[in-house]
Amino acid sequence: MQSLETHVAQVFASGQIAYQHCPACGASQALARPFCVACLHPAPEWRRAQGTGRVVSVTTMHRAPTPEWKGRLPYTIALVDLSEGLRVMALATPGLAAGDAVRLRPEPLHDLPCFEPMVTE
Amino acid sequence: MRQAFIAGTGLTAFGRFEGENTLDLMSRAARQALADAGLERGQVDGLVTGYSTAMPHLMMATLFAEHFGLRPSYANALQLGGATGAALVMLAKLLVQSGQCERVLVVAGENRLTNQGGRDQAIQTLAQVGHATQEVPFGATIPGYYALLAGQYLARTGATGADLAAIAVHMRRHAIETEGAHVTAPLTVEEALASRPIAEPLRLADCCPISDGAAAFVISAAPSEQGAVRIAGAGQAHRHQHVSMATEWENFGAADAADRAFAEAGIGRDAIEVLGIYDSFTVTLAMLLEETGFAPRGQAGRRIAEGAHAVDALPLNTHGGLLSYGHPGVAGGMAHLVEVTRQMQRRAGARQVPGPARAGYVHADGGVLSAHVGLVLATDRG
Numbered sequence: 001m002q003s004l005e006t007h008v009a010q011v012f013a014s015g016q017i018a019y020q021h022c023p024a025c026g027a028s029q030a031l032a033r034p035f036c037v038a039c040l041h042p043a044p045e046w047r048r049a050q051g052t053g054r055v056v057s058v059t060t061m062h063r064a065p066t067p068e069w070k071g072r073l074p075y076t077i078a079l080v081d082l083s084e085g086l087r088v089m090a091l092a093t094p095g096l097a098a099g100d101a102v103r104l105r106p107e108p109l110h111d112l113p114c115f116e117p118m119v120t121e
Numbered sequence: 122m123r124q125a126f127i128a129g130t131g132l133t134a135f136g137r138f139e140g141e142n143t144l145d146l147m148s149r150a151a152r153q154a155l156a157d158a159g160l161e162r163g164q165v166d167g168l169v170t171g172y173s174t175a176m177p178h179l180m181m182a183t184l185f186a187e188h189f190g191l192r193p194s195y196a197n198a199l200q201l202g203g204a205t206g207a208a209l210v211m212l213a214k215l216l217v218q219s220g221q222c223e224r225v226l227v228v229a230g231e232n233r234l235t236n237q238g239g240r241d242q243a244i245q246t247l248a249q250v251g252h253a254t255q256e257v258p259f260g261a262t263i264p265g266y267y268a269l270l271a272g273q274y275l276a277r278t279g280a281t282g283a284d285l286a287a288i289a290v291h292m293r294r295h296a297i298e299t300e301g302a303h304v305t306a307p308l309t310v311e312e313a314l315a316s317r318p319i320a321e322p323l324r325l326a327d328c329c330p331i332s333d334g335a336a337a338f339v340i341s342a343a344p345s346e347q348g349a350v351r352i353a354g355a356g357q358a359h360r361h362q363h364v365s366m367a368t369e370w371e372n373f374g375a376a377d378a379a380d381r382a383f384a385e386a387g388i389g390r391d392a393i394e395v396l397g398i399y400d401s402f403t404v405t406l407a408m409l410l411e412e413t414g415f416a417p418r419g420q421a422g423r424r425i426a427e428g429a430h431a432v433d434a435l436p437l438n439t440h441g442g443l444l445s446y447g448h449p450g451v452a453g454g455m456a457h458l459v460e461v462t463r464q465m466q467r468r469a470g471a472r473q474v475p476g477p478a479r480a481g482y483v484h485a486d487g488g489v490l491s492a493h494v495g496l497v498l499a500t501d502r503g
């Protein structure tokens with residue numbers, strides 16, 4: 001649905017990640033839909049991920065799908081399990097490995113959310 | 122119930138074939154399959170086709186029927202990514218068993234390599250199996266999605282890049298022996314590990330080439346005179362589309378599809394004497410071989426290096442697989458079934474495995490281990 005896609009992209013552009021939460025059954029979903037996939041409730045609510053999680057897997061890309069991405073090589077893509085219990089794809093800083101604790105960088109990268117290592121002070 | 126047999130096989134060489142389009146390549150494979158089955162076009166009453174990224178069309182089956190001069194009473198084109206070919210054979214089996222059709226032509230092919238835009242266009246098109254708003258925007262590609270699986274596979278199982286490289290070497294050795302294979306330069310584990318990174322941890326040697334080519338079958342109620350190979354069982358499973366939704370590590374759907382196929386066939390894994398397993402990337406082969414029950418978790422590559430899938434053990438992708446025979450889309454996954462069928466018919470020439478090859482298993486996946494189809498083949502030889 002166009003309005004959902006627009007919302008997801010706008011939140012991405014701010015460097016953050018949006019997900020949906022169902023007021024009826026309490027389920028959360030990472031992929032936006034105009035309904036809750038668990039119970040088909042028609043009005044899941046938008047939430048912002050707090051931005052922390054753990055790396056499931058990372059890949060550093062050396063072959064790009066488009067001329068735009070070719071100019072950004074090499075870049076790193078991660079699958080991250082968010083603290084909210086959802087798995088998402090996003091960009092990542094180099095050098096991360098599966099199991100690493102991560103948080104979203106304050107600033108987006110290429111207008112997209114980007115994970116960096118969680119630094120413990 | 123009626124049995125469904127593989128009555129004819131057709132397989133073109135895979136590689137670079139300038140000037141031949143989707144319909145040209147499909148026609149070549151279809152001619153071969155009909156000749157192999159000893160049939161004329163007018164004897165085909167069913168036609169099932171895949172899709173072509175090089176020639177997108179709303180009605181591929183009807184388009185091909187007109188082009189090739191067929192007037193089937195049943196036609197259908199279906200799309201399940203890399204699982205399409207095996208799914209077409211399952212559909213043809215159901216059409217024959219139900220009595221809807223007597224002889225179904227299954228055909229797919231395309232000039233994915235020499236098409237306008239070539240490799241770059243193919244990579245961009247294929248990336249679209251990712252989620253349009255929540256994966257594709259991050260610059261992911263098919264190798265990228267599978268690299269994210271490979272990263273998990275290596276981290277969870279302790280398998281190494283060298284284990285994956287052994288899979289690439291296995292396919293290359295077989296391709297060198299196979300007429301028509303796309304990539305036949307000798308390859309060692311060391312060379313595979315030194316090949317350029319594509320999407321880490323996957324390197325060039327971990328990735329299949331993009332090829333031109335086609336494959337075809339005739340599925341019939343009557344067996345081939347060249348050796349009766351029966352489709353004894355078929356099963357599917359579809360548990361996710363996108364890699365970010367595949368959160369159950371132990372179950373991508375491959376085991377479910379295989380279990381369904383073996384249950385229908387009424388035989389166990391231990392009866393299987395030849396394998397054709399989808400190998401778009403080395404990690405694809407490893408994960409499918411393990412989840413379908415033919416290797417312990419994390420050990421597929423190591424066991425291949427140790428000879429578990431040598432021709433005198435449990436032969437695997439003896440034509441060279443997608444990794445080296447080549448990958449022109451739907452036909453790429455059909456080549457495994459062509460090879461397993463010919464091995465079971467004892468018509469594989471210099472590649473003929475020494476064992477009896479009385480029963481075979483073929484598995485294909487589409488997307489990112491998203492769509493699964495398993496086929497159990499039987500000869501009923503004692």
Ligand SMILES: [Zn+2]
Nearest residue numbers: 022025036039
């Ligand atoms: Zn709900």
